[in-house]
Amino acid sequence: MATDPMQQFEIKEKGDLFEIAGQTISFSNSALWMIVSGILIVGFFALTLRGKLIPGRLQSMGELSYQFIADMIRDTTGPEAMKFLPFVFTLFFFILAANLIGMNPYAFTTTSHLAVTVTLAVMTIGVVIVAGIWKNGLSWFKIFAPSGLPAIMYIIIVPIEVISFIARPITLAVRLFANMVAGHVMLKLFAIFAAFLVAKGGAFVGAAILPIFGIMGIAALEFLVAALQAFVFAILTCIYLNDVYHVHH
Amino acid sequence: MAAEATKIDTYGEAASTGGLPQFDLSTWASQIFWLLIVFGLIYFVLATFILPRIGQSIADRTDRVRDDLDQAAAFQSQAEEAEKSYTQILADARAKAMNVAEATKKSVEEDILKEIEATDALANRESELAEKRIQEAKTTALKSVETVAVDAAGDVIEILTGKKITAAIIRASLTN
Numbered sequence: 399m400a401t402d403p404m405q406q407f408e409i410k411e412k413g414d415l416f417e418i419a420g421q422t423i424s425f426s427n428s429a430l431w432m433i434v435s436g437i438l439i440v441g442f443f444a445l446t447l448r449g450k451l452i453p454g455r456l457q458s459m460g461e462l463s464y465q466f467i468a469d470m471i472r473d474t475t476g477p478e479a480m481k482f483l484p485f486v487f488t489l490f491f492f493i494l495a496a497n498l499i500g501m502n503p504y505a506f507t508t509t510s511h512l513a514v515t516v517t518l519a520v521m522t523i524g525v526v527i528v529a530g531i532w533k534n535g536l537s538w539f540k541i542f543a544p545s546g547l548p549a550i551m552y553i554i555i556v557p558i559e560v561i562s563f564i565a566r567p568i569t570l571a572v573r574l575f576a577n578m579v580a581g582h583v584m585l586k587l588f589a590i591f592a593a594f595l596v597a598k599g600g601a602f603v604g605a606a607i608l609p610i611f612g613i614m615g616i617a618a619l620e621f622l623v624a625a626l627q628a629f630v631f632a633i634l635t636c637i638y639l640n641d642v643y644h645v646h647h
Numbered sequence: 648m649a650a651e652a653t654k655i656d657t658y659g660e661a662a663s664t665g666g667l668p669q670f671d672l673s674t675w676a677s678q679i680f681w682l683l684i685v686f687g688l689i690y691f692v693l694a695t696f697i698l699p700r701i702g703q704s705i706a707d708r709t710d711r712v713r714d715d716l717d718q719a720a721a722f723q724s725q726a727e728e729a730e731k732s733y734t735q736i737l738a739d740a741r742a743k744a745m746n747v748a749e750a751t752k753k754s755v756e757e758d759i760l761k762e763i764e765a766t767d768a769l770a771n772r773e774s775e776l777a778e779k780r781i782q783e784a785k786t787t788a789l790k791s792v793e794t795v796a797v798d799a800a801g802d803v804i805e806i807l808t809g810k811k812i813t814a815a816i817i818r819a820s821l822t823n
Contacts, residue, residue: 404667409674421676428674429681436685443697449704451711457704464701484694492686512669513678521686575669 403586407510407579428514431506435495439488463491467632474636478643485525486639489518490632497578497624501617509627510578512571519570522635530642541641566638570631577627581620588612797821 414424446460453461467487471479493509500507508514530538542559543552588609595606668674797817804812 407668409668409671409678411674411677418676418680422673423680424677426674426677426681428678429685432681432685436689439689440692440697443693443701447697447700449700451708453704460701461705464698464705468702484690484698487698488686488690488693492689508678508682510669511674511678513675514682517679517682518686579667579669 403583403590406582406586407507409511427506428508428511431499432496432508435492435499435508438499439491439495463487470633471636471639474633475639476643479636479639482525482529482639486632486635489522489635490628493518493574493631494625494628497628498621500578500582501620501624507578507582509574510582512575515571515575516567518574518631519567522570522631522638523567526638526641529639530645533642534645538641538645540645566634570634574627574631577623581616581623584616585613585620588616793818793821 409426409428411424411426412430414422416423443460443463446456446463448454448457450457464487467490468480468483471483471486475482496507496509496514499505500510530541542556542563544555544559547555592606592609592613595602595609797814800817800821801812801814804810804817
């Protein structure tokens, strides 16, 4: 058993595959668990496809998931944003699956890595920018300059708007990454502490029950955080997608 | 104790390699590569095969429910129509029955009146005839009283005077 709480985040490379632009691409435990989450998501939703008029349990779960994301988009962005449903759906369930897989012993939490969360955040904000310019042309950049202000105010407002826009992908990435890392480190610390007490022997063995209760509490909390962070990421994506459709705010 | 020593060794090793594995940029390219592939594949399969079919089956159900509700509404309006026509027919029949009763009553009353009139007429005629008969009987009776009176007067005169006076003379004197 490792005493380093950060060791769980170590990427164990299983062999180099090829090189792109001087970067070596290799298969690793992270890649393995991403593929597992992909198979789980696609497999689960493929199983829910029954197409029955009166849905069974599995079909209901699939349809409830669909409607959950559809309602989220409709309520936060508007019905015109429904073409982003597959993107928000994939985002939500990929993060949810990765977070929940990470709760299993010996599994790897892919979303605890900045590389992953940064890529997801950049993808999200990239979709907003590309779709915004696609739909509004260059007038999309008006989101940085709200209309109806005295000219002198724009000197202050435009930099604030630009900074707050740039902050979006950063906060998206860091929020998810930090939440996942913090929870897993906490779990590990409590576990190390319990193991340390047991190793000490004597009266300390009985005291190990306290950190074990702590682990149970934190584990429960972590399941909540796993779902909540997926939800937060998805709903913030919907809120940011507002900028595609509502340039004049 | 030996295990503990190796633990400390690994800890020291990790510390020396620079703390958080997340900040080891050499692993980023591989992670991003696999993430894009896996995320792209999930997106592709969900967007092309799975989500349209889930959406379709939800849409089918809402359509079906809406159709059923429409049909129910149509049936209800039909039922209301039927009830309306039923009450209409009932009212018509009632009115008709009322008319028939009224007509019957009127005709019966007419019959009764006619009968009464006829009976009245008969009674009048009968009473007239009876009156006439009474009148006749009266005149004959009066006539016979006169005769009796003349006879009696003749007899009285005969007894008092011993003369016989003819009835004609007496009658003439009576009428004077």
